[in-house]
Amino acid sequence: MRLAKQTILRLFQYREFLILAKSIGIKNVYSDTLAEALGSSATQVRKDFSLFGITGNKRAGYQLDDLLSQLNELLGKNEKQKVIIAGAGNLAKALMQYEGFKKEGIEIVALFDNDPVKCDPQNDPPILPIEDLYNFVSEKQVELGVIAVPYYVAQQILDLMIVAGIKGVLNFAPIYLKAPKDFFINDMNLRLELETVAYLIKTRTKAGVHKESS
Amino acid sequence: MRLAKQTILRLFQYREFLILAKSIGIKNVYSDTLAEALGSSATQVRKDFSLFGITGNKRAGYQLDDLLSQLNELLGKNEKQKVIIAGAGNLAKALMQYEGFKKEGIEIVALFDNDPVKCDPQNDPPILPIEDLYNFVSEKQVELGVIAVPYYVAQQILDLMIVAGIKGVLNFAPIYLKAPKDFFINDMNLRLELETVAYLIKTRTKAGVHKESS
DNA sequence: GCTATTTTGTGAATATATTCACATTAAAAA
DNA sequence: TTTTTAATGTGAATATATTCACAAAATAGC
Incomplete structure (x- = not known):
């Protein structure tokens, strides 16, 4: 289930940075370079690599193309x-x-909505009625979904996705969705994330930091 | 800096659930109720409460109004x-x-954009040119911001926010932003989050789980 | 009012993630 | 060549988060 989501996220970030670095002609990087770029630590970077068997060159760091292909x-x-x-x-x-959403390995193949006004099968990507979801997904063998519907229909949409063959979703509906254990849900509750920042600001500014376990 | 973000996020989720539960007439809850509702564990719920000095009633669980006011x-x-x-x-x-973004303690007081076509000071909330950001924020004493601009202007917008008096942001620009240590940044890189789900699906379906440290 | 039951609250144990410390290695300098 | 230097790679130490296990308390039933 959980499974080192943060680590994987960092690996993607490394790759993203490398692609950018390559585009401006950089040929090799150090763990330090990556750490600096992502606000992490050099040790963290090397540990992440070590964990996945990615290796560099002592004293000379990482040859960019090589590192990139290992990550790829x-x-x-x-x-x-x-x-x-x-x-x-x-x-x-x-x-x-969203920046680079289409390139870099992700292809939005269809949108679904139950509002007929929003639907437009001629659009690219097509915007289809929810009724078509099952057939579309099962035929096209899509495994990845995004839930961007109101919270009160989110669970039923998810259920539909699951039977259609979707294996994991990025969920923006602010609600806990039930799914089989081997189904992956990445919850993005934007309001809670914002409220959390608000809270941290408030408590920190009053010299605070919340109560520590005593 | 980091500071138990996840714990705080859970506390907000508890509160959210309680508000909902209250609205349908529920009078008391158990740690188990909350765990079930959020996909967490009862122990986790009680530990969270314990950490912040929130107490309930043995055998009878938590009186909803009471718990809610403690959380509030x-x-x-x-x-x-x-x-x-x-x-x-x-x-x-x-x-x-976004569901409930406006109610529940958060009030969007202005949007800023450097495209004059998008600006509309008469709108509610007003959409103002970036030039007005400094004055608006410092006068109105706003401390919380959201960065929803393209990545290549994100850092300069953040710098502007910082001098204007913003204390923390929710950042959607897919880039590492530099800021003073006491400034809070909550990064939401939507593409990476989606890619992470994609990765987990792929590796899991091939009976996988990524290589473990040997 | 006594007993059984259910639920909290939390120290201890475990699991997970990050950082430290340093041996090892490759390149650069002497 | 030999020495110095700057980097990796990783076990051990630490920090953080979660789960376990169970004593303590309150309620319900008898």
């Missing part, structure tokens, strides 16, 4: 991952425009 | 937290519509 092999760069989005509202639009 | 006191329900959003694109629109 690990993270599976080649195959494009198809994804559907349930809910064709502003969030879906935002995701479609 | 801790999380600071009363004061509305003002927030500004930099970038008036789809993401900002999505946030404005």
Whole structure:
């Protein structure tokens, strides 16, 4: 279930940085370079690599192309991952425009919405009625979904996705969704994330830091 | 800096659930109820409460109103937290519509954008040019921001926010932002989060789980 | 009012993640 | 060549988070 999500997230961040670095002609990097770029620590970087068997060169650091291909092999760069989005509202639009969402291995193949006005099968990607979700997903073998519908329909949309063959989702509905144990849900509760920042600001500014376990 | 973000996030989730539960007439809950509702464990719930000095009643669980007011006191329900959003694109629109974003302690007081076409001071909340950010924030004493601008302007917007008096942000720009240590940044890299799900699906389905440290 | 039951609260144990410390190695300098 | 230097790679130590196990308390039943 949980399974080192943070570590994997960092590996993706390393790769992202390397792609950028490569594009401006950098040929080799150090654990220190990566740490600096991502606000992490050099040890953390090396430990992450060590954990996945990624190696560099002592004294000379990491040869960029080599490191990048090691990461690519690990993270599976080649195959494009198809994804559907349930809910064709502003969030879906935002995701479609999000920096680099389309390139880099992710392809939004369809949106689904139960509002006929929003549907448009001619659009690219097509915006289809929810009724089509099952057939579309099972035919096209899509395994990845995004839930961007109101919370009160989120569970039923998820259930539909599961039977259609989706294996994991990024969920923006602010609600706890039930799913089989081998189904992966990554919850993004944007309001809670913002409230958390608000809380931390408040408590920190009053010299605070919350009560520690005594 | 980091500071138990997850724990605080859970506390907010508890509160959210309690508000909902109260609205349908529930009078008391057990750690088990909360765990079930959020996909957590009863021990985790009680440990969280214990850490913050929140207490219930043995055998009878938690009296809902009482628990809610304890959480409110801790999380600071009363004061509305003002927030500004930099970038008036789809993401900002999505946030404005996000379930319950407006009620529950968060008030979006202004959006800022450098595209004159998007600006509209008459809108509620007003959409203002970036140039007005400093004055607006410092006058209105806003401490919380959201960064929803393209990554290549994110750092300069953040710098502007910092001098204007913002104390923490929710950052959607997929880039590592530099800020003073006492400034709180909560990074939401939506693409990486989605890629992480994609990765976990791929590795899990091939009976996988990534290589363990040997 | 006594007993059985259920639930809290928490120290101890475990699991997970991060950092430290340093041996090892490759390159650069002498 | 030999020495110095700057980097990796990783076991051990630490820190953090979660789960276990169970004593203590309150309620319900008898």
